[in-house]
Amino acid sequence: MSSGRTLLDIVGLTKSFGGLVAVNGLSFNVKEREVVGVIGPNGSGKTTVLNLISGAFRPTSGSIHLSGQDITRKPAHHIARTGVARTFQLVRVLPGLSVSDNVMAGAVFGRRRLWRQQARSHAQSLIERVGLHDKHRLPVSSLTYIDQKRVELARALAGDPQILLLDEWLAGLNPSELQTGISLIQSLSEEGRTIVLVEHVMDAIRTLCDRCIVMNSGQLLAEGSPDAVLSDPAVITAYLGDD
Amino acid sequence: MTPEDTRNILIGIVCVAIAACVPLVFNGYWLSVALTAMMYIALSTSWALFSGPTHYISLASGAFFGIGGYLVATGMSDYNLSFWLMMAVSAVVATVFAGLIGMATLRLSGVYFVIFTLGLAEMIRNMVSWLQNNVLGSRGLYVLTDFTEAHIYWMLLTVSVAVFILGALIARSRLGFAMRIIGNDETVARHVGINTARAKVLLFMTTGFFAAIVGAIIAPRYSYIEPNLVFSPELSFLVVIMALLGGMHRLWGPLLGVIPFTLIWEAISIWIPNFTTLFLGLAFLTIVYFLPNGVVGLLEKLRGGATP
Numbered sequence: 001m002s003s004g005r006t007l008l009d010i011v012g013l014t015k016s017f018g019g020l021v022a023v024n025g026l027s028f029n030v031k032e033r034e035v036v037g038v039i040g041p042n043g044s045g046k047t048t049v050l051n052l053i054s055g056a057f058r059p060t061s062g063s064i065h066l067s068g069q070d071i072t073r074k075p076a077h078h079i080a081r082t083g084v085a086r087t088f089q090l091v092r093v094l095p096g097l098s099v100s101d102n103v104m105a106g107a108v109f110g111r112r113r114l115w116r117q118q119a120r121s122h123a124q125s126l127i128e129r130v131g132l133h134d135k136h137r138l139p140v141s142s143l144t145y146i147d148q149k150r151v152e153l154a155r156a157l158a159g160d161p162q163i164l165l166l167d168e169w170l171a172g173l174n175p176s177e178l179q180t181g182i183s184l185i186q187s188l189s190e191e192g193r194t195i196v197l198v199e200h201v202m203d204a205i206r207t208l209c210d211r212c213i214v215m216n217s218g219q220l221l222a223e224g225s226p227d228a229v230l231s232d233p234a235v236i237t238a239y240l241g242d243d
Numbered sequence: 244m245t246p247e248d249t250r251n252i253l254i255g256i257v258c259v260a261i262a263a264c265v266p267l268v269f270n271g272y273w274l275s276v277a278l279t280a281m282m283y284i285a286l287s288t289s290w291a292l293f294s295g296p297t298h299y300i301s302l303a304s305g306a307f308f309g310i311g312g313y314l315v316a317t318g319m320s321d322y323n324l325s326f327w328l329m330m331a332v333s334a335v336v337a338t339v340f341a342g343l344i345g346m347a348t349l350r351l352s353g354v355y356f357v358i359f360t361l362g363l364a365e366m367i368r369n370m371v372s373w374l375q376n377n378v379l380g381s382r383g384l385y386v387l388t389d390f391t392e393a394h395i396y397w398m399l400l401t402v403s404v405a406v407f408i409l410g411a412l413i414a415r416s417r418l419g420f421a422m423r424i425i426g427n428d429e430t431v432a433r434h435v436g437i438n439t440a441r442a443k444v445l446l447f448m449t450t451g452f453f454a455a456i457v458g459a460i461i462a463p464r465y466s467y468i469e470p471n472l473v474f475s476p477e478l479s480f481l482v483v484i485m486a487l488l489g490g491m492h493r494l495w496g497p498l499l500g501v502i503p504f505t506l507i508w509e510a511i512s513i514w515i516p517n518f519t520t521l522f523l524g525l526a527f528l529t530i531v532y533f534l535p536n537g538v539v540g541l542l543e544k545l546r547g548g549a550t551p
Contacts, residue, residue, distance in 0.1 A: 054434060080436035094427035105424050108417060109436035115417065159435060 004032030007194050008053070008163055013062035015048055022048040024218035025062070030163065035185075035195045037205045037226065040215035041239055046198040047089055049215070050165045053196070054086045055079040067162060083111045083162030087152045087169050089198075093140040100136040103127055103154045110159015126154040130184065146177045153184070157193075164188070166197040170204050182207055202230070214238070255407065262400055266393035274392050278464070280505040281399040282457055286478075287486040287497035289406045289453035292413065293446040294483075295491035296422035300357045302479040303344065306364035307337045307451040309474030311458025313371060316384035316468035326388055330459035334452050341451025345444035361476070368474035375470055388463040398460045406453055410494045418442055480523065481508075487530050490537025499538040 008030040015023040023045045030036050038046045051057045053064055055076035063072045071079045085106065094102050103123035107114045114122050127136045130150040135143065140151055149169060156164055170181045182204050189195060189208065199205055205212060205226050212229045214222040216238040222229045229235050265277045290304055311333040318329035348359050390398075413419040421442045425432045432439050462468060481504075489500025504526070511522050534541060 056430070056434070075438075076433040077436050077438045080434055086434055088430075092428055092431050094424055094431060096427045097423065101420075101423075105420075105431070105435045108420060109424075111436075113436075155431075155435065 004034070006030070007032045007034075007067060008196070009063075009065040010053075011063050013049070013052060013064065014060045015045075015052055015057060016060050022218050023052065023059075026215070026218070026220055027062075028213050028220065028223065030194060030196055032194055033189075033192050034210050035189045035197070035208050037209035037212045038196060038198045038215065039200070039205060039212055039229075040221065044215040044238075045218040046215055047167055048218075050086060050167050050196070050198055053079075054084055054165055077109075080109070080159060080161075081111055081113075083160075084165065085110060085156035085159045085161035085163075086165035087149070087156055087167055089167040089171070091145070091148050091152055093143075093148050093151050093155075095139075095141050097140065098136070099127060099132060099138055099140055099143070099151055100124065102140055102151050103136075103158050106155040106158030110161065112158075112160045123154070123158055126157050129157070130154045131180075146173055146181070149173075149181075150184075157188075163194045163196060166195060166199075168198055168200065170199060170201050178204070205230075259400070259404055263397065266396050270392075274396065276505065276509050278392055278396045278399065279509070280501055281396055281403060282461060283481065283485055283501040283505060284498055285399055285403040285406055285457050286454055286482045287489070287501055288403065288410065288494070289450050290482050291486045291491045291494075291497050292406070292410050293443070293450045294486070295496075296419075296426040297443055297446070298426060299349070299443070300483060301360045301447070301450065302357060302476070302483065303341075303360040303364050304450070304454050304482040305475050305477075305479035306360075306367045307341065307454035308458035308461075308478055309364075309368065309371070309470070310337045310340065311455035311460075312462040312465070312468055312473030313384075313458075313470060314455075315459045315462040316386050316473075319386055319388075320384040320468075321379075326386075326459075326463070330456060333455045333459050337455030338448045338452040341448045342444055344451075345447040346440070349440060349443045349447065361479070364474065364476060364479055368470055368476070371470040371474060384468040386462045386466055386468060390463045392464065395460060395464050399457065402453065402456055402460065407494060409449070413446075414494065418445065422446065477523075484523065484526055484530065486537075488526070488534065488537055490534075490539030490541075492536065493539045496537055496539040499542075503538075 006029045010029065011027050013023055013026040014021065026049065038049060040046055048057065052059050055071070055074060055078070058073050063070065065071065066082055066084060069082055071082055094105065100120065100123055103126055104119050107119040107122045112122070124136060130153050132147060132150050132154070135147065140148060143151065153169065166185070169185070170178060173181050178201065185195065185208055197208070209226050212224065212226050213220060214229050214235050221238055222232045222235050266274055269277065286304055286308070290301065294300055314333035314336060315326060315329040318324040318332065319326060344363065348356060351359055421432065421437045424435070424437060425439050425442060429439055458473060465472060485500040485504045486497040487500065488504055489498060490496035508519070511519055
């Protein structure tokens with residue numbers, strides 16, 4: 001559990017697509033070095049929240065501050081440079097580039113803005129960090145699914161973000177890969193990274209998260225430690241329905 | 244510099260030296276064919292600087308080329324301004340214009356961008372024609388200079404060399420790396436911190452700049468300029484097809500498309516002049532079906548290398 005300063009501060013965040021309100025007046029914050037899980041039933045607006053933070057969508061109303069800087073309606077590239085990095089729900093690697101260049105993309109254009117040898121060696125250290133030691137020269141299209149996810153993670157880390165957003169990074173992994181994945185994220189957390197993760201894998205939530213935000217129909221349903229929220233009757237009802 | 248860089252620079256110098264000797268060996272018909280080829284080398288290569296990595300097919304080359312030719316003609320014919328001044332003016336005008344178009348349209352994706360650029364080029368051609376006929380008076384515009392075909396050829400060679408040097412520098416820069424990422428996945432590009440709009444507009448302006456310079460240099464070759472000649476939609480298509488034929492994922496790709504295509508095009512224009520449009524269509528189909536990565540892609544496949 002962490003009691004550092006507030007890194008991400010979200011107030012009254014709302015996003016509507018035409019008549020559909022995907023996120024409705026959501027407020028929460030994330031402290032430095034904290035791992036926060038965003039959970040909730042399908043369609044409750046979790047991914048939309050990540051998209052709003054990373055600048056993929058612009059909020060209809062509300063505000064988002066990162067370390068005191070207003071990033072509410074800034075373009076995605078600006079938010080990335082301010083220090084938000086993310087992975088995508090459906091893994092998005094750069095298929096025409098090598099593993100090394102994929103990760104360099106984060107190092108070159110992210111918050112650190114490294115170039116040439118510095119960027120390359122920074123990328124190399126992260127490739128090793130996520131466990132792709134001998135694969136840095138391969139085209140990413142030849143990698144397995146979990147390795148592509150590792151590339152995406154390394155690319156996000158390469159920008160040296162203040163906060164890392166993981167959108168179902170563990171989805172689609174088999175049981176043994178899942179254990180590997182969970183310990184990888186755990187080790188990032190132990191390094192002192194601040195992480196917000198959208199996740200359906202409850203084991204991961206229990207193991208990784210200091211705190212959970214539970215969403216339902218775009219609104220905040222519950223907030224607290226994983227064990228507390230997962231035994232909250234309102235949360236159980238939202239997931240399973242009445243009776 | 245790696246040994247490979249040194250080798251490429253040496254090959255480049257030899258190629259330029261050989262190309263520079265063409266007017267000393269040939270004149271008349273063959274020099275004129277070489278001049279046409281050199282014009283398309285500059286146009287297609289600079290076009291591919293933008294369209295290669297982004298896969299945005301621009302059909303606006305004719306518009307920028309036309310701005311070059313037409314401004315040189317108007318300036319020299321109506322206002323007695325110097326050729327060099329008008330060339331510089333037209334380059335600035337086309338670059339600014341490309342910047343405006345870029346900012347307005349580069350969020351359009353795929354086919355919408357293609358149609359927009361085609362429509363835009365046609366609109367400019369018609370507007371300039373109308374202005375010429377109704378406002379400026381339908382006088383002809385003459386571009387009279389002392390330039391011989393050899394001079395024009397050497398000027399175009401200089402522009403082509405500049406395009407190649409710039410292309411090589413961009414490929415090594417952050418901008419070039421950004422463009423490769425944008426071409427792979429624009430969403431990822433934005434989320435790693437690339438200002439995608441700025442990168443795309445910058446390269447689109449580069450394309451406009453060079454097309455206008457080439458249009459300006461070519462103007463003295465025509466001597467008599469009218470809007471329908473320089474704002475040519477056919478030119479836009481030829482630039483695209485030659486770059487596609489050569490292959491857009493290498494800087495020297497379009498070069499390998501321009502040379503064979505210009506020769507075939509010349510031959511067809513002489514033997515069966517009524518079939519050039521038919522040929523253009525067939526060439527498009529053939530390239531798309533059989534040479535999706537162009538001559539460069541084919542060469543790399545034959546050598547067993549992977550095409551990116």
